[in-house]
Amino acid sequence: MEPEGTITVARALGLPALRRGLPEVVSGQELLDRPVRWVHAGEAPNIAALLKGGELLLTTGLGVGPRPAEQRAFVRRLAERGIAALVVELGARFRTLPGPVVDTARSCGLPLVQLHREVPFVTVTEEIHTEIVNEHYALLRQADVVHRQATEVLLRGGGVPEILRHFAAFAANPVFLETPDGQLLYAAGPGGTPPAGAADPLQVWEGLRAPRAAERPEPPTGSVIADIPGGGPGPAPYGRG
Incomplete structure (x- = not known):
């Protein structure tokens, strides 16, 4: 696929x-x-x-x-x-x-x-080229749907776990929210019935963990790190998916 x-x-x-x-x-x-x-x-x-x-x-x-x-x-x-x-x-x-x-x-x-x-x-x-552009446009439309879903969750008072579940469903992969020093705050899977042999999100997170040689380590291949604005002092936590 x-x-x-x-x-x-x-x-x-x-x-x-x-x-x-x-x-x-x-x-x-x-x-x-x-x-x-x-x-x-x-x-x-x-x-x-x-x-x-x-x-x-x-x-x-x-x-x-x-x-x-x-x-x-x-x-x-x-x-x-x-x-x-x-x-x-x-x-x-x-x-x-x-x-x-x-x-x-x-x-x-x-x-x-x-x-x-x-x-x-x-x-x-x-x-x-037409196929490439169409694929990118379809992905942007899907991303827009996820953005609107996340906004609706926030407007009705939902929290981070529910938003992460939407992101995980969009990416078809587990999504995590960590502190800058690598402590896990939340984990979410794509939802639905996982395929046979699929790992639990926490197991996936454990597999992605690596020695923290630097203050902000580079994400493993296939993962994305994005800054999540925080409301308190100090560095903002970040998510890994």
Whole structure:
């Protein structure tokens, strides 16, 4: 299941524009759940320097280079840049992908896809960008609903636990409120019937705890820390979800 507000490589490959190109995943089949931040098409040998990471790169391979060393360097730089996937349309430059390209993609953990049929890259970018924008808009609408629910809770005199339950349901993950020194104030789960084997929110919080090496530690991967304005003196408590 892909995260809300994102489109994955797998979903992009399943959209009509790319599906018409008869895509074949050559490497990184297990990494197709990577989120696609944007789509870019280009043929420059130094294309990696123009990217920020998270892109689905479309190319015919004109910038890959003729020598194995150049081909390996081309793919390695893209992997180091952190693109979501490399999609190469066969025909204009390659009838089949060169071995160095495939081998480097596999060793670098980069999803590599070849298209067996020509597709208009502009159609692909328009379609995927539309999906990305729609996903973000849907997420913003959901966030607005949660914001209104939290406001209603406060107006009728509800407290922090109820608000946290709304946040947990929205995130589909446990949510916590801690003091600056890491003491747990409240914990809330998504609600409903938890799936078999699901951990209790308190168990999740215990698993997230780490040695407090700094006054304000960095949140673990996959968590969010947000300041919660407090009414008393001293630093405000903060929440972790």
